[in-house]
Amino acid sequence: MSALSPHPDRLLPSDPATRDVARRLYDEVADAPILSPHGHVEARLLLDDEPFPDPAALFVTPDHYVTRLLHAHGVPLDRLGVGVPQEDRDGRAIWRLLCAHWDAFLGTPVRFWLESALAGVFGIAEQPGEESADRIYDELQARLAEPAFRPRALFDRFGIEVLATTDDPADDLAAHLALREDPTFTGRVIPTFRADRYLTPGTAAWAPALAALAEASGIDTGSYAGLLDALRSRRAFFRAAGGTATDTGVLWPDTTPLSNTEAERIHLGALAGEVTPAEASAYRSNLLYRLAELSVDDGLVMQLHAGVHRNTHRPTFDRFGPDTGHDLPAVGGYTLPLAPLLQDFGTAEGFHLVLFTVDETLFSREIAPLAGFYPSVYAGAPWWFLDSPAAIERYRAAVTDSAGFGKTSGFIDDTRAFCSIPARHDMSRRADAAFLASLVTTHQLTEEDALGAARRLVDEQPRRVFKL
Amino acid sequence: MSALSPHPDRLLPSDPATRDVARRLYDEVADAPILSPHGHVEARLLLDDEPFPDPAALFVTPDHYVTRLLHAHGVPLDRLGVGVPQEDRDGRAIWRLLCAHWDAFLGTPVRFWLESALAGVFGIAEQPGEESADRIYDELQARLAEPAFRPRALFDRFGIEVLATTDDPADDLAAHLALREDPTFTGRVIPTFRADRYLTPGTAAWAPALAALAEASGIDTGSYAGLLDALRSRRAFFRAAGGTATDTGVLWPDTTPLSNTEAERIHLGALAGEVTPAEASAYRSNLLYRLAELSVDDGLVMQLHAGVHRNTHRPTFDRFGPDTGHDLPAVGGYTLPLAPLLQDFGTAEGFHLVLFTVDETLFSREIAPLAGFYPSVYAGAPWWFLDSPAAIERYRAAVTDSAGFGKTSGFIDDTRAFCSIPARHDMSRRADAAFLASLVTTHQLTEEDALGAARRLVDEQPRRVFKL
Amino acid sequence: MSALSPHPDRLLPSDPATRDVARRLYDEVADAPILSPHGHVEARLLLDDEPFPDPAALFVTPDHYVTRLLHAHGVPLDRLGVGVPQEDRDGRAIWRLLCAHWDAFLGTPVRFWLESALAGVFGIAEQPGEESADRIYDELQARLAEPAFRPRALFDRFGIEVLATTDDPADDLAAHLALREDPTFTGRVIPTFRADRYLTPGTAAWAPALAALAEASGIDTGSYAGLLDALRSRRAFFRAAGGTATDTGVLWPDTTPLSNTEAERIHLGALAGEVTPAEASAYRSNLLYRLAELSVDDGLVMQLHAGVHRNTHRPTFDRFGPDTGHDLPAVGGYTLPLAPLLQDFGTAEGFHLVLFTVDETLFSREIAPLAGFYPSVYAGAPWWFLDSPAAIERYRAAVTDSAGFGKTSGFIDDTRAFCSIPARHDMSRRADAAFLASLVTTHQLTEEDALGAARRLVDEQPRRVFKL
Structure with missing residues (x-):
């Protein structure tokens, strides 16, 4: 049996003097409350507080970070339970596949997260592998049946102070509202307003989305003016439910505004089934601009997650749907496409715009220079493919200069995997401690300044940036 | 009171063995004369040799590296004295703003430069902060009144051997000429020929620039042929005044030449107010090509600083003018746009072309491969947003291979902040020593070879590349 | 005399604890057999087994890595023997030029390769330099006359198990076939199918290439269908001669397929001298797609080396021909241009597609995310301008996350310089050991896991990826 015992100093620099400093910095923030201002765990999970069905449903099937690399090693997605109803899945068989391919994850952040969760949360003491797969599965299964491993208990144990979800404007936020009124739950779970569906005239999903929004808001969305009113109304509803931020995901974040007349014309045309790709694109750019305008008005923080080609492998999408591992980074850009927005709102009082990218060339060329001039702009933490110790170091080294x-925004975990939340925040805290320590031992910062910075990065910074 | 005492080993690697080597390399070059072949200090400063008015005018208001990050933290530029006449500025209030936001600069090169200048040049012994602001201000103010802190005294104390300024071709170089004839000043202050204004037909500034150039040269610039003659004549004038180089800043460095007939046609059209954007662009590309041709003829080194979107925030530009922090890096490129120029002049005897970028993806993909084939091409030092210890390391690691x-060009400081000159060169020397030391302790270089390289990088290399 | 004695720990990390681990990892793989699945040494070299003519012909003239940097320092290519018949070259004069510019290579991988070969293969004990040039030349010359320094003896001494060459589909592979039937040679030298010439309708070389292919295959290539048949037939011939892979080099790897009718129309038009640039481009994209289709059918591994502007300096090309140092990296891309190919073949059973780039922005943004989802895609080793210790580290740090x-593909040397083969593989093994060791001492991997990974990277990985 090969032991699973994550080292207490993992990710800290190997140079002894730098490690000593890094350890002190890390110790200062290791147990700080978790502020998670952006993620994809659902509020209902905490409302229902049901036991997780099995280890595969917790660690494998819903986590596209895990399934994509197994797929890359030749494991078909359906054998991992993707697209298969929970009742038809063989959790143990899925778990065995993960264990059989454990080496595929060597050196990846996914392995860090899984090891941290298995050892730290579930007390697993041996490495996954073909031989140990069943033993670990049984042990996990036993734990999952215990009250201490239900979502709320874990929420408390993880030290989560704020957990933001991601929600459609038409969502009734029933789970959020119920949680707020539930005296037995004292955690803070807040919605995030994500209006992506309304930016896509010309797709089949657009008109139904407008209809749903109209029903949720009681405002006719048959016109562009109505859509803006409905969005404004739902934003107020989200704010009332505790929301502090919006999020938008687009491929290219152009923000050229349209006149109301022109936007209205396209809106009506699209509803009538008459919209050209150029019109749809202009409409989307305008709406991104308007979302900023709305944020200037109501104070909701605007997050932008741009530059991802979604669902690139048609056969996989047709069979398994979205979020199944074939979203891919695009060549990114912010300086030019955001120019109209920044021209008008870049210095607006109280406006916060957090920029995320999966194209790291933007760190030193666009995001840091923008954040280093515009009061509104914050450099979002390394995200998705870049959420790793090595990329975090590159981010800090590239962004800090300007x-x-x-x-910078402070860490976001952006995860669908509930049990990875503490491991992800822990990874970020370790990586930041390592970076700060390297500045200390090269005498660019005093240790006192580094301690202050480490504390602010997990506390004051996300609170201020995301208005928590 | 928190002490300000920059560590003697700052920026050197933390690994003890590597630091020992780095320290020896750094010691070898720490006091070498400063060759500053590219910058924005004005010759008049040294001609007049007046005391600096106050600490804010020296360290804050004119330095967009400083003001932009304060602006990013919500301080309006006018409160920093930008766009305010010196007599209406409250230097102490401005200084207090810098001190109150001292933490904003943590980990940035600006903090390194400021700390080095405050401690090393002015003997300030405590960290800026809200509590210490006034004391430091008073101490600086007292120093500035002393003869030892006038520009010429500092020029000597800084060990500046050559200081290049940046000047318009129509400039009469009066200050340069007066300095050369002043027996009490033995420093070498040389002009750099920057003809950017003449590359922009279709802008309001172009015709007046042509007129000024005609007056300065005594050559009619009403024709394209006349413009070329006038430029040629002024280049000779700059050379006679000690100049060794030109500089050009363009967004995209296309160098497609035009026939003289076509260039003449556009020139005349533009003077008549008839020029399309495409014609203006073609004219600019051609003129960039011609500037290279002129350099081949007269031997002036050609510097290219490409890839910056200038004055991107219109409201700030309208109120505060250029160089106020909202210039932003563009996606860069050299291999394709320079192809026509390199085709014809890339192997021309004695031609030197120094390429700078703020898009670091060009280091390994374009600049190093070009410099590794063309005798004329040199990889310019990391510039502007990339003038930082971390970026210097990335530059060396990316460029050295090919x-x-x-x-490589040797360091340029490119600064408007006179007192930052020694600190900037010092940062570069430390960063290069750190890089070279890492090659020594990984046995890629002998220490003897590294010593030779360190020396050449601050001496022979800039002398040769910039023909000093 | 300055000693030439490459350090046994060169390229290993300087931190003592990390170096200890790295040394153990390196020792594990230092003497592993060399698998060279991609290169440009010719089979005839081993068939003929003639002595190398002289040191310049071995180390300087044919190696564009060497000549380009000398050219960049002002040495004309003809003085290095480029474009000069062997009998007219003055080997000693060429060698003196290399030695006189030895400092130009400081810190470059070329210096590492040359030092390793000179010291490790030829036992040279002093550094090249002007003073030592002749002594070293004489010593090398003496060695080259010895039987132990003929190609086959070196092949054995280098421990080469597999050496892949690069060959045109019309090649008769006579040297390969003769080597296979030669009982005195037990090495494995295999051809690689490189069909680049057939992708370029509209160039003067295309019709003659088709004619040569028709003759080699006995299949009429006057039609597109015939070309496909001929390629299929030659692929079978290459497979029979031991080939396991193809290689293709294109500037932009678009893979949009055409209907057979449209491809046929362009083919016939091009033969008739009527083809537009757009048609030629569409034809090329389609053929790249078809090459993948053929690989799916016959199992030959598909290598793509994309993103290089070839022969950019016309005067040099006109005088000296291709591969003379002025090929330059382009802005790369894979995710979008490969989409049609991956849509149809990305998950095809047994299909292997290895992606190489000289634009390192693709590592984290495109190549790793693609390789982390598609079973067919492998991240090719850092190539050409990126084949250096620093770039290998950036590659591993960027690619491992996803x-x-x-x-990853395992190392390819891609060299024309026979004696650099062991040095290049050695550099890769050292760099990988350094990277893995850094993961061990930051507790991201156990040393046992790192040992396994190090072994797999030089053995199982290339065998599996290239089907050796």
């Missing part, structure tokens, strides 16, 4: 620490 | 050390 | 180690 934007310092005070114009 | 271009070695001998095809 | 693709782990198991979806």
